[in-house]
Amino acid sequence: MSRTFLGMPPFPKAAEAAVADAQLRHNLHRATRTIRRTRGRAVAEVDDWEALRAAGAAIKDRTLRHLDRYLEQLEEAVTAAGGHVHWAVDAAEANAVVTELVRATGHREVVKVKSMATQEIGLNEALAEAGITAYETDLAELIVQLAEDRPSHILVPAIHRNRAEIREIFLRAMADWGRPAPADLTDDPRALAEAARRHLRERFLTAKVAVSGANFAVAETGTLVVLESEGNGRMCLTLPETLISVVGIEKLVPTWRDLEVFLRLLPRSSTGERMNPYTSMWTGVAPGDGPREFHLVLLDNGRTDVLADAVGRQTLRCIRCSACLNVCPVYERAGGHAYGSVYPGPIGAILTPQLRGTASEADAALPYASSLCGACFEVCPVAIDIPEVLVHLRERVVEQGGRPGERALLAAASWTLGDERRLAWAQRAAGAVRSLVPRRLPLGPAAAWTDTRDLPEIPAEPFRDWWARREKEDGR
Amino acid sequence: MNRSRERILARVRAALADVPRDEEPAPVAVPPGRAATDGLVDLFADRLEHYRARPVRVGAADLPEAVAAALRRRGAGRVVVPADLPEEWTSRCEAELVADDGLDPAALDAVDGVVTGCAVAVAATGTIVLDGGAAQGRRALTLVPDYHLCVVDAARIVADVPDAVARLSPVRPLTWISGPSATSDIELNRVEGVHGPRTLEVLIVSSPGTGA
Ligand code: SF4
Numbered sequence: 001m002s003r004t005f006l007g008m009p010p011f012p013k014a015a016e017a018a019v020a021d022a023q024l025r026h027n028l029h030r031a032t033r034t035i036r037r038t039r040g041r042a043v044a045e046v047d048d049w050e051a052l053r054a055a056g057a058a059i060k061d062r063t064l065r066h067l068d069r070y071l072e073q074l075e076e077a078v079t080a081a082g083g084h085v086h087w088a089v090d091a092a093e094a095n096a097v098v099t100e101l102v103r104a105t106g107h108r109e110v111v112k113v114k115s116m117a118t119q120e121i122g123l124n125e126a127l128a129e130a131g132i133t134a135y136e137t138d139l140a141e142l143i144v145q146l147a148e149d150r151p152s153h154i155l156v157p158a159i160h161r162n163r164a165e166i167r168e169i170f171l172r173a174m175a176d177w178g179r180p181a182p183a184d185l186t187d188d189p190r191a192l193a194e195a196a197r198r199h200l201r202e203r204f205l206t207a208k209v210a211v212s213g214a215n216f217a218v219a220e221t222g223t224l225v226v227l228e229s230e231g232n233g234r235m236c237l238t239l240p241e242t243l244i245s246v247v248g249i250e251k252l253v254p255t256w257r258d259l260e261v262f263l264r265l266l267p268r269s270s271t272g273e274r275m276n277p278y279t280s281m282w283t284g285v286a287p288g289d290g291p292r293e294f295h296l297v298l299l300d301n302g303r304t305d306v307l308a309d310a311v312g313r314q315t316l317r318c319i320r321c322s323a324c325l326n327v328c329p330v331y332e333r334a335g336g337h338a339y340g341s342v343y344p345g346p347i348g349a350i351l352t353p354q355l356r357g358t359a360s361e362a363d364a365a366l367p368y369a370s371s372l373c374g375a376c377f378e379v380c381p382v383a384i385d386i387p388e389v390l391v392h393l394r395e396r397v398v399e400q401g402g403r404p405g406e407r408a409l410l411a412a413a414s415w416t417l418g419d420e421r422r423l424a425w426a427q428r429a430a431g432a433v434r435s436l437v438p439r440r441l442p443l444g445p446a447a448a449w450t451d452t453r454d455l456p457e458i459p460a461e462p463f464r465d466w467w468a469r470r471e472k473e474d475g476r
Numbered sequence: 477m478n479r480s481r482e483r484i485l486a487r488v489r490a491a492l493a494d495v496p497r498d499e500e501p502a503p504v505a506v507p508p509g510r511a512a513t514d515g516l517v518d519l520f521a522d523r524l525e526h527y528r529a530r531p532v533r534v535g536a537a538d539l540p541e542a543v544a545a546a547l548r549r550r551g552a553g554r555v556v557v558p559a560d561l562p563e564e565w566t567s568r569c570e571a572e573l574v575a576d577d578g579l580d581p582a583a584l585d586a587v588d589g590v591v592t593g594c595a596v597a598v599a600a601t602g603t604i605v606l607d608g609g610a611a612q613g614r615r616a617l618t619l620v621p622d623y624h625l626c627v628v629d630a631a632r633i634v635a636d637v638p639d640a641v642a643r644l645s646p647v648r649p650l651t652w653i654s655g656p657s658a659t660s661d662i663e664l665n666r667v668e669g670v671h672g673p674r675t676l677e678v679l680i681v682s683s684p685g686t687g688a
Contacts, residue, residue, distance in 0.1 A: 027663070030663075030664070031663075031664050034664050035664070048507040051505075051507040052506075052507050055504055055505065055506045055507065058502070058504040058505075059504050062501045062502055062504060065492065065495045065499065065501070066492075066495070066499075066501050067488050067492065068485050068488045068489050068492070071484075071485065071488065072485070075481075081647075087480040087481040087483075087484050088480060089480045089483055089484060093480060137671075138661075139659045139661040139662070139670060140661040143661070156660065156661055156664065157661075158661055158662075159664075162663060163662055163663055166662055189662040189663065189665040189667050190667050192662055193659055193662070193667040193669070193670055196670065197669075197670055197671060200671065201585075201671075204581070204671065205581040205582055205585055205620070206581075218646065221646040221647075223646040229657065229658050229659055229660070229670075230657050230658070230659045230670035230671050230672070231619065231657035231670055231671035231672025231673075232670070232671045234615070234619050234651065234671070234672060235619065235671055238615045238616050238619055239581055239616060239619075239620075249484065249488070254501065256641065256646050257506075257638075257641060257642070258504075259641055260506065260509070260637050260638040260641040260642075261506055263637050263641070263652075264509070264636075264637050271660070273654070274523065274526075274600070274601040274602065274654070275598075275601035275602070275603050275637075275652065275654035276654065277527075277653065277654050277655050277656065277657050277658050277672070278651065278652065278653060278654075278657065278672060279650075279651070279652035280615075280649075280650070280651055280652075281646060281649065281650040281651075281652075282649045282650075283646050283647060283649075286608070286648070286649045288578075288614060289608055289614035289615055289616075289649055290614070290615055290616075290649055298484070300484045300487065304484065304487035304488055304490075304491050305491075307488065307491035307492065308490065308491035308493075310494055
């Protein structure tokens with residue numbers, strides 16, 4: 001995956017460093033608490049949220065179970081609408097395809113709208129090697145790019161930076177990339193946003209090539225969908241002559257009408273808004289409106305491996321809302337960087353080891369980056385049973401013979417839950433290593449935990465109680 | 477390239493070995509959105525207030541004056557309009573009107589604002605949807621200028637997202653707009669106005685017979 005993460009220390013070590021960083025912990029705590037509160041309100045407003053959530057999960061399952069036919073359908077629809085479809089088995093091929101497409105335009109600069117898929121494949125670095133400069137245009141991604149940093153949250157990638165740091169970064173680095181920041185720049189968020197607007201304005205107005213991802217791709221109609229807030233997405237999707245979208249094969253939904261479910265689920269679950277400021281939908285090319293050339297690059301890069309695992313498959317339902325990060329006690333303490341990939345938090349802990357395998361110590365440790373409290377499952381808008389997949393992956397790590405988990409959890413215990421809980425947590429994790437955890441996580445006594453009710457705050461207790469009782473009964 | 481296509485599809489099929497070949501995609505029960513009730517215009521206006529998108533309600537006869545007044549308040553001297561914007565809407569304007577005939581981005585950046593209609597509006601979420609149809613123009617028009625004045629015929633307001641999706645055609649490029657552009661990227665402080673229009677104003681026009 002992204003080469004920016006190569007050489008990352010394994011999760012426990014990285015987490016330890018993060019926990020020691022008081023500023024980071026403070027930022028994260030404040031941020032996750034704020035988002036949880038807003039999200040709770042937005043979700044509570046929808047009467048049938050649980051039914052909507054079930055529908056979201058069912059549509060995604062349906063997509064995944066028939067993915068081959070939907071992929072073919074999507075290709076046909078995009079092509080019929082004047083777009084071009086490319087297929088990429090892995091990161092290297094996707095990067096090569098995009099590089100070649102950019103080269104063919106004769107331009108050497110591209111504007112980019114935030115896309116996890118392109119971060120996953122390390123596209124910016126690949127383009128740079130080919131002499132092509134990619135400009136990130138999402139405010140947070142701009143901060144990350146200017147600081148030569150890494151994103152730490154799916155929704156707010158620069159959450160680890162405070163306003164004073166952002167001001168410093170703008171003053172120091174904007175001039176290297178284009179229009180400099182005004183010398184009298186203050187750390188007022190308004191002033192910082194204004195500086196970003198000015199810095200990027202000229203670039204948008206003259207951009208010829210854009211690269212994006214997509215939140216959804218509709219198989220039936222060939223329509224791509226991007227949800228965003230700032231308008232940088234609209235700029236990239238509308239003004240350039242050529243648009244290249246890199247989209248994971250799990251982003252499909254079968255029909256146009258399916259969007260009515262996800263347009264209700266995603267904004268509320270992600271930013272806690274009734275609707276995000278801007279959503280763009282386009283089907284191929286539209287004469288006289290927007291890009292004249294449209295390329296869709298369909299990316300596998302390990303996704304078919306995830307699909308092949310009957311337990312892990314549900315991971316591909318993920319719509320990247322980031323709600324699971326904001327309720328995760330481990331994420332809140334460890335921060336996004338500790339996960340060593342572009343996918344942080346609970347979703348990263350299950351997605352990364354499946355995409356990349358668990359051969360490296362860093363990736364084998366990821367399924368242990370959890371106390372199995374179940375909060376992530378409770379909030380997930382497509383009801384991914386993250387604890388179930390975590391336990392499944394732990395078993396896989398153990399079956400492989402290596403026990404990096406053992407080492408990982410010893411180090412992990414000291415940062416995850418603090419001294420007083422260390423023993424209990426370590427025992428629990430050790431239990432998982434020894435495959436003593438049931439395949440299917442709590443049923444019956446923990447019905448409150450497993451049903452699909454959504455709670456705005458961390459609802460850890462029912463599960464913990466259940467677990468404590470179970471361990472006593474087991475005589476440990 | 478084609479080889480990769482075949483390879484990926486083969487991998488997908490192999491991965492789905494547990495799915496019976498003759499299984500048909502299962503139908504999914506989708507909960508309906510909010511029911512269409514009488515207070516849709518109120519709800520829509522309330523949601524817009526929440527985004528600080530400044531809704532103003534006017535009767536059809538007062539629309540030309542309302543458009544002129546909004547532009548005056550804004551101090552917009554030159555505004556771009558889609559070529560097919562009803563002339564009547566801007567008949568009282570003092571501002572210079574620039575009809576879009578394929579203006580380049582720099583020219584769009586030089587005007588003070590844009591006036592358009594919309595295809596559909598969603599009450600439950602305070603959303604306006606543009607589909608490039610009548611009185612809306614191409615997407616760049618409502619993106620580059622810093623001020624967007626949108627005229628919403630009350631008859632176009634639907635209750636919730638499912639109603640809007642049902643009415644729209646994906647063949648057209650669609651833009652769903654819910655308030656002015658915004659970011660929360662700096663310490664989660666909401667800042668309105670980044671790259672899209674920093675000010676969105678909405679005139680809700682009650683049409684005779686809708687009781688709105
Ligand atoms: S796993 Fe669920 S909660 Fe987490 S980002 Fe994906 S969809 Fe959202």
